[in-house]
Amino acid sequence: MSTPRSFEWLERILIPVGAVLAAMLLFALFVGLAGYPPLEVFELLYKGGFGSSFSWNNTLQRAAPLILTGLAVAIPARAGLVIIGGEGALVLGGLAAAIVGVWGLGGPALPVQLAMLLAATLAGALWIGLCGWLRHARGVNETISSLLLAYIGIALLNHFVEGPLKDPASLNKPSTAPIGDTLMLGMTPGFDVHLGLGIGVVVALFAWVVTRFTTAGFALQVVGGNPRAAQLAGLRTGAWLIGACAAGGAAAGLAGGIEVAAVHGAANSLLIVGYGYAGILVAFMARHNPLAVIPVAILIGGINAAGGMLQRRLDMPDAAVLVLQGMAFVLILASETLYGRIKFKRAAKATAPAVTTTVTAPTIATASGEKV
Amino acid sequence: MNETAQTLGLWSIPLAVIGGAIRVSTPFLLVSLGECITEKSGRINLGLEGILVMGAMAAYGTSLATGSPWIGLWVAALVGAAFGLLHAALCSLKKVNDIAIGIAIMMFGTGLAFFLGKPYIQPKAPNLPAIELGAWSDSPPVQAALAINPLFPAGIALAIFLHWAFRNTAWGLKLRVVGDSGDAALALGIRVLRMRVVATMLGGALSGLGGAFLSLYYPGSWNEALSSGQGLMAVALVIFARWEPIRCLWAALLFGGAGALGPALQAAGISSGYHLFNAAPYVLTLVILIASCSPKRSLQGAPGELSLTR
Structure with a gap:
């Protein structure tokens, strides 16, 4: 090992930050060649994302769904699965929330709001859970099946909002009927951003605690790192794979439900803006660490804003x-x-440069390199 | 046109599906043959979707600038090969995963194509000419169905050539050894890395051509909604085709037929459930994947080094 254990944390921060800085340099070169002033581009990127309280609100509003769609990729990744179809779970979650909100029980707002978010969560969990099941039961590659299901989910949303569930009053943008002002979610306490931000942060913290400090998190890591060993240890790998996918899908579905209940007020094609796909980037940049997903989602939200x-x-x-x-x-x-491979000063006794450090997070590279 | 459609009655639907199948299947055919070469070498490139969009944009822009769609084709192939090289080079680094890099290239290629392609959304570039096989008929729907694009016969020829070359040329045999066992290939003195780089570049070039078909023939214009996952479906199609070029051809035609169903029904006046019919290729892909995969054994015909099927 060329990097002593004590330097691992440093490496885990330095390398991603370095990669992002390199990307910014490359981007500066690119916009320069395309005929735009690079410095001004970066100034505007900063101003537009983080320069004022207005832009911060805009950024955080976009970060809220990105935290959840990032988790939709990060949680299955801990079990060694590459799920890239969060977009499908998100739009179906939004659709489910809108259906419950419009046709659900009347009465006080809070139970209906909870039912909306629960329906969204379930819809997402079922949709991505299906990928996990297909992977386990049929050996279908989950990356491809999840993206196919994303296209199918988007087609279902379009079909329902332009067909059976279309509100005749929505002329320009075919939508379901509005859920009504009383059902709209409030603000995250202390922020000028809807409650989705708070929910996203709480879910991410919860996912971090579970993956980091519980036996469930450890089991997931074993399943992701070495399926054979997991089976020998008596773990039901199938259940863990499906569960990890369902948990990820639940997060993405919840993101869609929140977008409907806090931003759009109805399900329509405004849900299809690519939060699901951007979540893939968020998760990979965070190296599938649920805690790191939060700042990365804010960064990507800021760039988008x-x-x-x-x-x-x-x-x-x-x-x-x-x-x-x-x-x-x-x-x-x-x-x-x-x-x-980074040589720190005390690591002078490095001998075998190519051998990896102890794997703390099951990266995709180790997970898929395992022969079953 | 309307009168003939009426005299043909419901026959216009299967006719439109056949014509549509050839049109729609061409990009599937090219991209899946490309991915077939790449996967034979033991790597999977999920970035073909992004490469396809880049190819479409580059071909359209070139055709617009030079007035020649044929130069557009070449440029699309070159751009595709360059992206293939990027994928291959990054995957050659230690601990870098080919599936993840593919996803990144999918996003990068799409974003870059949208950025550079912004000026090409409005203007009309010269398209590829069709080969009119239906000139004998008086009926416009028959003529339309039999107006074959030049890339389709080229794709068929390529499928046959690859089928032969994988078995009968030194290059084909080496490629298969590299894909089945990198260690064995190394022991035989084959330059594994170089084979994989070349295979991924060829796959990228063919995906670029698939994209050029979209922007220069059907639908024949450039916009950001041009591709709807053809690049990715082609990856699934290769699994279905069991890494056999000839089967890629049949699979592409099947997918083309499924993709042509929605527009054909719409043209015949059946518009309810339009979005669901348009989702038919995705459902078909998924069903086919479920039917052709198995959890018990690795897939028959799968290259041994392929991370996809492990």
Whole structure:
């Protein structure tokens, strides 16, 4: 081992931060070549995402669903699965919440709100849980099945909001009937952002505690790191795989439910803005650590929030932020190769550079390299 | 047009599905053949979706600038090969996972194509000409169904060639050894890394061509909703085809038919459930995956080094 254990934490911070900085440099070069002033681009990125209380609110409003869709990728990843279909769970969660809100029980708001979020959670859990089940029972690759299910989920949403569930009053944007002001979620205490932010942070903290400090989290790690060993230890790997997928799907579904109950007030195609896909980036940047998902979601939310400002001020295509995120994603993954290779001063006795450090989180690389 | 559609009656639907199947299946065919080569080498490239979109944008922009869709095709293939090289190079680093890199390239390619392609959304670029096999008929629907795009026969020829080359050329045999066992290939003195890089670049080039087909033939314009997962479905299609080029052809036609069903029904005036019919290819892909995978054994015909099927 070339990196002593005591330096592992440093490495885990330095490498991702370095990768993000490299991505920003590359992006500066890219926008420079495309004929835009790089310094001004970064100034606007900062201003648009984090420069004022208005932009902070905008950022946090976008971070709220990203925390949850990030968890939708991060939790299954701890069991060694690559789920990229959070978008499908999110839109179906939104649809389920809207259905409960519109046609559900009348009466006091709180129980209906809870029922809406529960329905959203269940819808997401079932949708991604299906990927886990297909993986376990049929050996179907979960990455592909989850993305196919995302397309199918989006088609279902479009079908229902333009067909059977369409509110005749929604002319420009086909939607379900509005859930009504009384059912809309309030604000996160202390912030000018809807309750979804608080819910996302609490769920992420909960997921972190479970994965880090409980036997369940350890079992998940064993299943992800070495399925054979997990089976020998008597773990029911199938149940863990399906459960991890369902938990991830539940988070994404909840994100959709919150978007309906706190932002849009009805289910419609506004739900399909790519939070599910951006969640993949969030999870990989956070190296599937639920606690790290929170700051990364805020960073990505800020970059997305600043996209509009780049478009208005510099007349840049709105896809500029996608380019930056794509570069960051590629470099973050490429930087995986650096773990255990950075030479710290005390690590002079390094002998075998290529052998990995002790694996604390089951990265995808170790998980999928395992022969079953 | 309407009169002939009426005289043909409901026959217009199967006719439109056949014509549509050929149109819709062409990108599937090209991308799946490309992925077939890549996967034969033991790597999987999930980034083909992003490469396809980049190829579509590059081809359209080139055709617009030069006036020649054929130059557009070449540029799309080059751009695709460059992205394939990026994937291959990054995967060659230690501890870097090919599936994850593929997802990243999917997002990067799509974002880059949307950024660079912004100016090409409005203008109309010259499209690829069709080969009119239906000139003998007076009926416009028959003519429309038999107007074959030039990339389709090229794809068929390529499928046959690959089928032969995988078995009968030194390159094909080496590629299969590399894909089945990197260690064995190394022991035989084959340059494993170089084979994989070349295979991934070829896969990228063919995906770029698949994208060029979308922007230069059908639908024949560039916009951000151009691709709807064809690149990814092609990956699933290769599994269904058991890594056999000829089976890729049949699978692509099947997918093309499923993809053509929605528009054909819509053209015939059946519009309810439009979104559900459009989701038919995804459902079909999933059903096929479920039917062709098994938890008990690794897939028949699967390259041994492939992380996808482990």
